[in-house]
Amino acid sequence: MGTSRKTVIIVGGGFGGIAAAKSLKNTQYNVILIDKKNHHLFQPLLYQVATAALSPGDIAMPIRGIFGNYDNIRTVMDKVVEINKETQTIQLETGDSLNFDFLILAPGAQYNYFGNKDWADHAPGLKTLDNALEIREKILISLEKADQISDKAKRKPYLRYVVVGAGPTGVETAGAIAEIAKRNMMRDFKSLSPAETEVYLVEAADGVLNGYPENLSKRAQKDLEKMGVNVLLNSPVTDIREDGIEIEERFIETPNMVWAAGVKASPLIEALDCDIDKMGRAIVNEHLTIPGSNNIFVIGDAAHSKDEDGNPLPGLAPVALQMGRYVGDLIKKEIPIKDSKAFHYVDKGTMATIGRAKAVAEVRGFTFSGLIAWLLWCFIHIFFLIGFRNRFRVFAEWSWYYITFKRGVRLITGRSSNE
Template structure:
């Protein structure tokens, strides 16, 4: 066992898991380190936030994925620094792990562009905790609005502001519109559907920036048809507890969701290598950092250029392909074979907007509507890990499609001082 190469993978996201799965049948010792004990399917976090899915539907314990693999060790811990010279990572509990190969896939965090105080008022969607926090804000606001008789007093609780019109922002705004206009409102007797307002705020001139213009326009049209007010060319000036300040207006609401951009994990700072403005490490053709051919960076943390010289997007397919590529590279290197440089195969992009509404660009083929939505649904179910998760998500989506009902509408955070150990009220 001691003669086996020691491969350390930091991060249990798409890139880290794909690398570990591709390496688990090899003659290597693999250590997978993550500060959370589960792999999270982040593209569906917004559905947890809008009460369509439960957390367990889109997350699976990392130990369960590799439970039958004797050469894969899982470590729960946060990596705080990397010693490149001695090939060692340091964890927050003062432990350390040596490596022969290091694959860094620590992911990204939301970028508030120097305004960190906004974070407490406008959570992003990167973790289950984020999603549950957003879900509870939405549900509590509906409860508060239902208690008020004056429509003017209810208005702020029935207003929603989503900042950032990328895929996450578009999907979130569309999901909230479905809640507000169709799903939950039937259960609140004191609220009229037309009282709700959903704002999608974007500093650029298009939604889904980077998508073909006709698909971007289609997404905007679908959102507006669903009742979303799309505010383009509207950079945010300030975010407060009571709302969002724009250049010429103020949106009063406690329901603010941040989807306006990400930056790479701060762990990359300990590599002492060149980083781009988003904090991603510049890597070479084999995804290694300069001057260190056994330290690799992938996924949202890596700056990799495509054939046109543009950085690859922070998408799951990119991380998946990079993880599989590194597994092949290590296998070939250990057997003395030459390896080719990484080449990303773009299989297309897609975003869902709402029920039977989506846009897709698949290798130059552009389409929208029900067909795009069906394709989006099938692909997302396919990429979920485990039969149980796939079956549950499929069942929930079918139930929601047929009944228009959202199943997970629980407020679980107890107010301070409440009686939490009694079933009586």
């Protein structure tokens, strides 16, 4: 019976890939989940690792640990380098070739430096644990270096922090860095004053959190500015070097830069030879398949799918989760594509945290800010973490931080190139 089972290959262990695999557990399908890493990463909380609030293990879970109890799900740590739609095979970097009856592509996205690849060397994005740990070490090393320089003018660059991009990740990162630089870490550095630190949030558009209701966008900007963040709007970046960032005719000298300005789909999507949008996402139909195919699905950040009003769905975790469940259920029910219901995204709201007890949220037309929004944000993020152990640890860390104002993970291990 095992040899007659159809095979579903899922590429990507993010929200969409994990959701699709869960929908297919204990079914008649052989499921192969492939990812370059051995863990599922809760990306919305990466910035908390970067800013020393959480440990990597708090927001990551081994994929084998998630599916170890399901005999029909196999996990493979490898990279897909080629897709052949005609023969229904994929080629792995290690040289193995796998056949599929159904292919679900959920490879995620990567940061877009708009043709300036060298910028990534100086302003890392926040997509992986390595990124987060690199940024964390840069911040900690800069504080150590500043503490050793008595001349305030010469140590100024090490106390500057620039975040490029004022979407949710940029806003949350800038707010967290402001709390570190102006409150938390200063207790350990007696020679430094919070007044010496400068935090910049740079955005090419005319507002922060574009896409959010205007009142929440303005509230977020106001909260950031109260925390000491310099919000620079209508300020496109023109160059990034090792010693700082150039914004039109202004240069900000600092080694501490974080990129959160734009994303593009995984290069793997190009292997499908299908229509893509300007972000490199596959343009899928109402069933999340690529045109001309009934068995190749693209979901999550790699998919260009539209809502009922014709607007592209955002690259958010809830979108990927719902897409994964939809595709998994569609395959499981064995209903022909033409007879299946179209994918419908249920928007349950958006939210972003700015700092301690500061957040903004929009839920089903209702807007919240301040402590209520922050508590809502905490609850939702803990709920979406995989595993009771991770939820308990994050809850404990946040409770400790809220009571003591102290961030727990402040180790320098030599990862950073700035050591």
